[in-house]
Amino acid sequence: MYSGTSTxxxxxxxxxxxxxxxxxxxxxxxxxxxxSAASFYNSLAEDYHLVYQDWNASIKRxxxxxxxxxxxxLSNRPDRILDCTCGIGTQALGLxxxxxxxxxxxxxxxxxQRAQEEAHKRALPVTFQVADIRQLATEVPSQFDVIIxxxxxxxxxxxxxxxxxxxxxxxxxxxxxxxxxGSTRDYDLLLKEKPTSTTPVISVVDGIKTITFQxxxxxxxxxxxxxxxxxxxxxxxxxxxxxxxxxxxxxxxxMSDLFTEAGFSKIEWLMPDESGFYQPIxxxxxx
Numbered sequence: 001m002y003s004g005t006s007t008x009x010x011x012x013x014x015x016x017x018x019x020x021x022x023x024x025x026x027x028x029x030x031x032x033x034x035x036s037a038a039s040f041y042n043s044l045a046e047d048y049h050l051v052y053q054d055w056n057a058s059i060k061r062x063x064x065x066x067x068x069x070x071x072x073x074l075s076n077r078p079d080r081i082l083d084c085t086c087g088i089g090t091q092a093l094g095l096x097x098x099x100x101x102x103x104x105x106x107x108x109x110x111x112x113q114r115a116q117e118e119a120h121k122r123a124l125p126v127t128f129q130v131a132d133i134r135q136l137a138t139e140v141p142s143q144f145d146v147i148i149x150x151x152x153x154x155x156x157x158x159x160x161x162x163x164x165x166x167x168x169x170x171x172x173x174x175x176x177x178x179x180x181x182g183s184t185r186d187y188d189l190l191l192k193e194k195p196t197s198t199t200p201v202i203s204v205v206d207g208i209k210t211i212t213f214q215x216x217x218x219x220x221x222x223x224x225x226x227x228x229x230x231x232x233x234x235x236x237x238x239x240x241x242x243x244x245x246x247x248x249x250x251x252x253x254x255m256s257d258l259f260t261e262a263g264f265s266k267i268e269w270l271m272p273d274e275s276g277f278y279q280p281i282x283x284x285x286x287x
Contacts, residue, residue, distance in 0.1 A: 063094025078145035085153035
């Protein structure tokens with residue numbers, strides 16, 4: 001699923017831009033109003049790589065960080081890894097390139113199809129299937145030594161009940177000596193600042209200039225609605241798509257409490273200056 005640079009599932013989270021600067025470039029706007037995670041990522045799958053300036057470089061960079069964490073937190077190399085919110089494969093592909101045995105799942109069927117295509121292009125043995133993180137116990141066979149969920153995917157679960165259900169299903173698929181690790185945005189900071197936009201990511205892919213950014217509308221219950229803009233074109237004429245999503249801004253303390261309630265122990269948080277990753281990373285072990 002999602003996160004990152006300007007979105008919530010990508011490179012660097014930077015704030016404070018004025019997207020109105022691009023308003024005179026927009027020739028056609030296609031706005032989609034459905035805010036569910038599945039609909040959001042089904043629509044975004046074809047363009048998801050554009051939230052990064054260089055998706056292939058990000059694949060390798062993120063895999064390197066995760067590999068180092070696995071080596072430092074496990075006594076033995078894990079045999080099986082489940083990426084339970086894999087999206088189009090950003091982490092799963094990179095870990096497979098490092099010879100890990102990876103299975104990826106996501107609620108978005110279009111993202112899974114894109115991930116399968118990307119794995120085929122790279123001749124990687126990673127496998128994928130459509131599955132809801134809240135139903136892993138019944139939808140995904142086997143157990144895993146490591147389960148991951150990076151790029152701010154978990155906060156799509158907007159209420160604590162769903163969040164807890166997801167964690168319980170992760171716990172059910174994790175070996176007793178395994179670890180669950182992933183990342184979210186720094187909501188402790190964001191709840192203080194409440195930014196209303198992200199910095200645009202500008203790139204050129206196959207000769208086509210693209211600009212991606214988000215507008216955030218904060219709600220009273222510490223959720224926020226995202227308008228995710230993708231502009232493609234050139235010569236000052238851009239076709240624009242706007243996709244909608246909604247996130248919950250759980251603090252690290254709130255998430256740690258939910259981890260504990262779901263039966264995890266030894267919950268650890270690593271900030272970007274400690275891990276080298278662009279978002280805070282959580283590491284949790286079964287109780």
